[in-house]
Structures are given as structure tokens and as C-alpha cells.
Amino acid sequence: xxxxxxxxxxIDAAEHHxxxxxxxxxxxxxxxxxxxxxxKKDDRRRIIFFLFLFVSIGxxxxxxxxGGSSSQVKKQVxxxxxxxxxxxxxxxxxxxxxxxxxxxxxQAESETAVKEVVVPVDKNNNxxxxxxxxxxxxxNNATSSVADKADKIKTSNAVVTKEIEPAFKSKGKSxxxxxxxxxxxxxxxxNSLTNKSTGDAAINSVADGSVQKNTTxxxxxxxxxxxxxxxxxxxxxxxxxxxxxxxxxQKKSEKQDIKPAEKNSALASKKENKKAGKQKQFPLAxxxxxxxxxxxISLSQIGKTTxxxxxxxxxxxxxxxxxxxxxxxxxVYSAEGYNYHPFYANLERVDGDCKxxxxxxxxxxxxxxxxxxxxxxxxxxxxxxxxxxTYDYLSKDPxxxxxxxxxxTWSDKNKHYFSVLNVSAGxxxxxTNAISVIAxxxxxxxxxxxxxxxxxxxxxxxxxxxxxxxxxxKK
Amino acid sequence: MKQRLHxxxxxxxxxxxxxxxxxxxxxxNSRESQKKIxxxxxxxxxxxxxxxANKPEDAVExxxxxxxxxxxxxxxxxxxxxxxxxxxxxxxRKIMIYTAIDHFRKYHKHQMAxxxxxxxxxxxxxxxxxxxxxSHEEIIRSVQQLSPGYRAVFNLFVIDDLSHEEIAKHLGIxxxxxxxxxxxxxxQLQKILFKEQQIEIxxxxx
Numbered sequence: 001x002x003x004x005x006x007x008x009x010x011i012d013a014a015e016h017h018x019x020x021x022x023x024x025x026x027x028x029x030x031x032x033x034x035x036x037x038x039x040k041k042d043d044r045r046r047i048i049f050f051l052f053l054f055v056s057i058g059x060x061x062x063x064x065x066x067g068g069s070s071s072q073v074k075k076q077v078x079x080x081x082x083x084x085x086x087x088x089x090x091x092x093x094x095x096x097x098x099x100x101x102x103x104x105x106x107q108a109e110s111e112t113a114v115k116e117v118v119v120p121v122d123k124n125n126n127x128x129x130x131x132x133x134x135x136x137x138x139x140n141n142a143t144s145s146v147a148d149k150a151d152k153i154k155t156s157n158a159v160v161t162k163e164i165e166p167a168f169k170s171k172g173k174s175x176x177x178x179x180x181x182x183x184x185x186x187x188x189x190x191n192s193l194t195n196k197s198t199g200d201a202a203i204n205s206v207a208d209g210s211v212q213k214n215t216t217x218x219x220x221x222x223x224x225x226x227x228x229x230x231x232x233x234x235x236x237x238x239x240x241x242x243x244x245x246x247x248x249x250q251k252k253s254e255k256q257d258i259k260p261a262e263k264n265s266a267l268a269s270k271k272e273n274k275k276a277g278k279q280k281q282f283p284l285a286x287x288x289x290x291x292x293x294x295x296x297i298s299l300s301q302i303g304k305t306t307x308x309x310x311x312x313x314x315x316x317x318x319x320x321x322x323x324x325x326x327x328x329x330x331x332v333y334s335a336e337g338y339n340y341h342p343f344y345a346n347l348e349r350v351d352g353d354c355k356x357x358x359x360x361x362x363x364x365x366x367x368x369x370x371x372x373x374x375x376x377x378x379x380x381x382x383x384x385x386x387x388x389x390t391y392d393y394l395s396k397d398p399x400x401x402x403x404x405x406x407x408x409t410w411s412d413k414n415k416h417y418f419s420v421l422n423v424s425a426g427x428x429x430x431x432t433n434a435i436s437v438i439a440x441x442x443x444x445x446x447x448x449x450x451x452x453x454x455x456x457x458x459x460x461x462x463x464x465x466x467x468x469x470x471x472x473x474k475k
Numbered sequence: 476m477k478q479r480l481h482x483x484x485x486x487x488x489x490x491x492x493x494x495x496x497x498x499x500x501x502x503x504n505s506r507e508s509q510k511k512i513x514x515x516x517x518x519x520x521x522x523x524x525x526x527x528a529n530k531p532e533d534a535v536e537x538x539x540x541x542x543x544x545x546x547x548x549x550x551x552x553x554x555x556x557x558x559x560x561x562x563x564x565x566x567x568r569k570i571m572i573y574t575a576i577d578h579f580r581k582y583h584k585h586q587m588a589x590x591x592x593x594x595x596x597x598x599x600x601x602x603x604x605x606x607x608x609x610s611h612e613e614i615i616r617s618v619q620q621l622s623p624g625y626r627a628v629f630n631l632f633v634i635d636d637l638s639h640e641e642i643a644k645h646l647g648i649x650x651x652x653x654x655x656x657x658x659x660x661x662x663q664l665q666k667i668l669f670k671e672q673q674i675e676i677x678x679x680x681x
Binding site: 011013026346 | 496499502503504506509510513514517518519521522525526535538539540542543546547550553611612614615618633634661664665
């Protein structure tokens with residue numbers, strides 16, 4: 001028929017018709033694919049992973065820096081306190097007693113400056129404090145003047161009962177010292193200055209009332225209220241003497257027997273040192289791990305035992321320890337063809353050999369903490385970065401039964417963020433405060449398909465870890 | 476449908492292993508592999524699709540719908556025989572033809588001609604010889620200029636080798652309608668080609 005030739009010509013034309021590729025056509029195709037077959041992105045998981053890693057590293061660095069700086073600050077504070085614990089002059093403020101007004105004694109508050117205490121003046125008050133003041137040891141220059149002043153005090157019937165309160169450089173409550181108060185007014189006693197004071201007092205007077213250091217006075221010392229103010233520094237277990245009024249009164253102070261005060265200061269400094277020592281301890285540890293690792297798809301399809309090794313960090317707070325790290329392992333396993341996705345009907349078996357970078361983030365609960373060992377349980381999530389995947393495929397022709405072998409390799413293709421569940425328990429043996437060894441059997445269960453075949457790749461093993469705490473102090 | 480084996484004249488950009496690898500990746504919705512397969516078989520697929528379309532954008536719509544079907548079903552795909560590329564091309568071709576049919580049914584179904592009791596059609600001998608002077612691209616362009624119903628039946632019967640029964644089944648028409656549309660398609664194509672020939676003669680004369 002004629003049209004056969006005609007058709008033949010048309011067919012020939014169709015066979016030789018080859019339109020060129022157009023990128024615009026692919027752009028439309030891609031839009032269609034994004035609409036009907038969108039690609040699931042792991043951006044969210046990736047972002048969370050890096051955010052968590054960044055926060056962990058940042059927190060660790062911040063705590064490390066703070067721990068170091070605060071320990072230095074404490075050390076400096078302790079040193080300064082030790083320096084300030086030397087003998088300082090005591091001063092008691094004087095008030096106008098000429099008019100019989102109540103004396104105002106500025107007392108040194110504990111840890112603060114002078115505190116003012118009003119003491120009623122009793123003209124009939126005995127002169128014992130005055131006598132004591134008069135009898136207080138003084139330097140050669142001040143002895144006569146002290147005696148003269150003591151006489152003046154007697155005649156003026158001005159009795160000053162001194163409240164010497166221990167003063168502390170830091171905050172604290174004032175503790176007034178007992179004074180010989182024959183008018184019945186009781187004044188609380190200070191810690192150490194009161195009971196064992198011998199009555200000897202040496203007072204240095206300062207013309208302008210400024211605080212004079214390196215002078216001491218006992219609680220029983222009585223001073224001219226018009227002329228002397230007193231500050232007591234309990235930490236230093238000494239008192240300061242300041243003269244505000246009569247500059248002619250020259251008295252020097254002497255160190256008294258303040259053994260109890262010294263003891264208290266020693267105890268206080270020890271406590272501070274202990275605190276400083278404790279604060280030196282920083283619960284951050286570096287870990288180095290290695291151990292056997294076994295991969296399997298199911299209990300009936302066990303793979304090969306390989307080595308898992310890596311390093312990490314841990315941070316302990318109370319009974320919890322946060323751990324992370326970077327581990328390298330090789331997953332060698334076999335699986336039936338139906339485990340491989342997408343499913344291929346003729347696929348009989350797949351043998352996988354994958355190099356994996358494992359980044360776990362886990363939390364330990366130390367349910368038994370002893371001096372020499374810990375027992376803990378741990379759970380967390382791992383991210384698998386499939387560095388290299390090699391798969392050997394065994395297929396069979398369904399009609400003839402002839403086997404076909406094929407091998408494929410992928411590198412840096414699949415990444416599974418927070419996709420593997422980590423559970424473990426462990427025993428930690430402490431050798432020193434800084435070094436311990438951990439034996440930890442673990443199980444890793446995938447939450448998604450792993451690798452190019454999206455297979456449920458499980459792992460189990462025993463990890464041995466050396467933990468080193470470089471910032472541990474003495475306990 | 477008797478499968479016609481066409482000559483392998485398109486450039487083979489993928490080897491058999493590469494194609495197999497990309498097919499597996501496409502099963503996992505890999506954009507990269509999807510683009511690779513799309514670009515490699517674009518010429519082959521478009522050569523089928525643009526015969527069924529009058530406008531380039533319609534042809535792109537048919538080819539993209541066809542590839543969408545392919546990528547959706549590629550995880551079920553199994554090569555029919557050992558030649559991976561030929562098997563894939565055969566599957567691709569079938570998908571594209573059926574997509575073109577769907578496109579016709581969606582937009583041009585009402586444009587099928589009615590049955591004719593008898594059709595007597597003869598192509599003048601000079602027209603057949605004249606086809607030798609017209610390029611392949613012009614012939615294809617002439618096919619594209621056919622009326623939608625004629626174009627569909629002509630492509631399905633003459634080029635894609637479907638029987639009238641199959642055409643009637645797929646297009647939802649009777650066998651007689653299929654035959655009459657084929658006859659009219661040939662007549663119309665002849666006129667178009669004759670016009671092209673006349674234009675060609677005039678060009679050569681100048």
C-alpha cells in the first residue's frame with residue numbers, strides 16, 4: 001500500500017528527531033518534584049546538633065574560665081585577709097563629757113567601721129578602768145602622759161566604759177567586749193579579747209583621730225573618751241586606737257596575749273584555704289576509650305567484631321555526668337536482601353563494611369557513689385557520620401538461579417544526626433582523685449535506617465575508658 | 476502493544492552501572508540522580524512527547540508529567556532483560572506514550588472525528604517522493620500541526636505501533652473512529668507536507 005511508504009518516511013523522521021536538552025525544562029521538573037516528592041531535609045537535626053555542641057563547648061569553656069578565675073580571686077582574698085590579720089590600733093571615740101553628756105563610744109563593728117555606743121556617764125563610777133588605763137603599759141613617751149590623764153579622768157568623774165567590739169573587715173555582727181562597768185551596765189564580751197586580757201593596754205593617740213594601726217588594747221582598758229576612739233579588728237585579733245580629742249594624750253599599744261584570737265584566725269584562714277582548695281576542683285574530665293564493637297541487623301544475622309576507639313569530655317554535677325566525644329568504628333555485617341531499602345526482588349544478600357564516625361551525647365546517672373568506685377547507668381543519642389560505605393550485593397536470576405555479584409562504594413554520603421539510641425551501664429574505678437578507669441557495656445539501637453540501604457544497624461560492645469581530670473584539687 | 480525497537484541514536488551519557496546507581500539513588504529521592512537521568516534521557520523522551528503536542532510548552536508538560544511518574548515508580552522498577560539501558564528506555568517510552576494519551580484525553584478528547592463508513596485514501600506518488608526533500612524536523616513539525624485527534628491517532632498507530640483496538644481502548648473511542656481519524660490524519664499531513672514541499676521548491680528555485 002502506498003501509505004506504507006508514506007508511514008515509513010514519517011517513522012524515519014521520528015527516529016532521527018532528537019531535541020536538545022533544555023535547562024528550563026529541568027527547572028519546571030524540579031518545581032514539580034518539590035511539590036509532589038519533596039526532599040526531607042535534616043537541617044533541623046543538623047542545626048540542633050551543632051547548636052548543642054556549641055553550647056556544650058561554650059559552657060565548658062565558660063565554667064573552666066570561671067573556675068580558674070574564681071579560685072584565683074579567692075586565693076587573693078585569702079592572702080589579703082591574712083595580711084590584714086596583723087595587729088592594728090584600737091580607738092574609742094570620745095564625746096563631750098564636760099556637760100555630763102553620755103559618752104559616745106564609737107565601736108568598731110564586726111567587719112565594718114566604728115560603731116557608736118552610748119554609755120551613760122556615772123560620776124560615781126569607779127575609777128578602775130581609769131586605773132587600768134593608767135596602769136596600762138605604754139611606751140616610754142606616753143607613760144607619764146597617761147598617768148596625768150588618768151588623774152584628770154578621776155577628777156572629772158568621767159568614766160568611760162569601753163565597749164570594744166571586735167571588728168571585722170568583712171560583714172558581720174558586732175560583738176561588744178565586756179568592760180568593767182561598776183554602774184551595772186553590762187557589755188557583751190568579745191570572743192577573745194575579753195577574758196584573758198591582762199589589763200595592760202597601750203594606746204597610741206593620733207592627733208587627728210585617724211586610725212592608727214599596729215596598736216592593741218584589751219577590753220579592760222579604759223581610755224579618755226574625749227580623746228580616744230577604738231576600733232577592733234577581730235580578724236586580726238587586734239584593735240585600733242584612734243585619738244580624736246586630746247592630742248596630748250600619747251599612748252602606745254602593745255600586743256596582748258591573744259592566743260584564742262590567734263587560734264580563731266588560724267581556723268578561719270584554714271577554712272578559707274579549704275574553700276579555696278575545694279573550689280580548685282573542676283569536674284571536667286578528658287576521656288580516652290577503646291573496646292570491641294559488634295554490629296548486627298538481627299540476632300540471627302550477627303556481623304563481625306571490630307574495634308571502636310575515640311576520645312571525649314565529661315562533666316559531672318552531683319549524681320549526673322554529661323558526656324560527649326568522637327569515636328571511630330567499623331561496622332561489618334551481613335543482611336538478607338529484604339533488609340535493604342529500596343527493596344530489590346532478586347537481591348539475596350548484602351554484606352556491608354562501613355567506616356563510621358560516632359558522636360554520642362549521653363547522660364550518666366551515678367546511682368552508687370563510693371570512695372573508690374562508681375556504678376552508673378547511661379542513656380543518650382549518637383550521630384552517625386558514614387565516612388565510607390561498601391556493600392557487596394548478591395542477586396540471583398529468578399529463572400535460572402544464576403548468582404550475580406556487585407559491589408558499590410559511597411563516601412561521605414549519609415549522615416544521621418541524633419539517630420542512634422545509646423544505652424549502657426558501667427563501673428568506674430577511681431585510682432586517684434584525677435584518674436579513673438571505666439568498663440562500660442553498651443548497646444546502640446538505630447532510630448532510623450542507617451547507610452545507603454537504610455538498614456536497622458544495631459551495635460553492641462564493651463568500652464574501656466581512661467578518665468583524666470586535669471583540674472581536680474585536693475579533697 | 477508490539478514494541479518497536481528504535482535505533483539508538485541518542486547520545487548515551489550514562490553507562491549501565493551508572494544508570495543502575497542513579498536508579499537506586501532516585502528510589503531514595505536523590506535530586507542529583509533525578510536530574511542526571513532527566514538530562515540523559517531528555518532527548519529520547521522529548522522526541523516522543525513533542526509529536527503529541529502542538530506547542531513546546533505542552534510538550535514540556537507531557538515530558539515532565541512522564542518523568543514524575545517515572546520517579547514515583549522507579550523504586551519498583553526492575554530491568555526486563557540484561558541490557559539495563561534498553562530496558563529502561565523501553566519503560567520510559569511506554570510511560571511517555573501513556574502520559575501523552577492522558578494529556579490528550581484531558582485537553583482534546585472532544586476533538587475526535589466521527590465514524591466514517593468507508594475511507595478511501597490515496598497518497599499521490601509525487602508526495603511520497605517529495606518527502607525526501609523535506610528534513611526530518613520539518614516532517615515532525617508537520618505532524619505537530621495536525622489536529623489534536625488526528626495527531627494522537629496518527630502517532631499512536633503509525634509511529635508508536637499501537638493497534639486500533641489498543642488506541643480505541645486508551646482514547647475511549649470506537650475502532651471505527653480510530654480508523655477514520657487515521658485516514659484524515661494522513662490526508663491532512665499530506666496537504667501540510669505538500670505545502671512544505673512547495674515552499675521548498677520555491678526556496679530552491681530562488
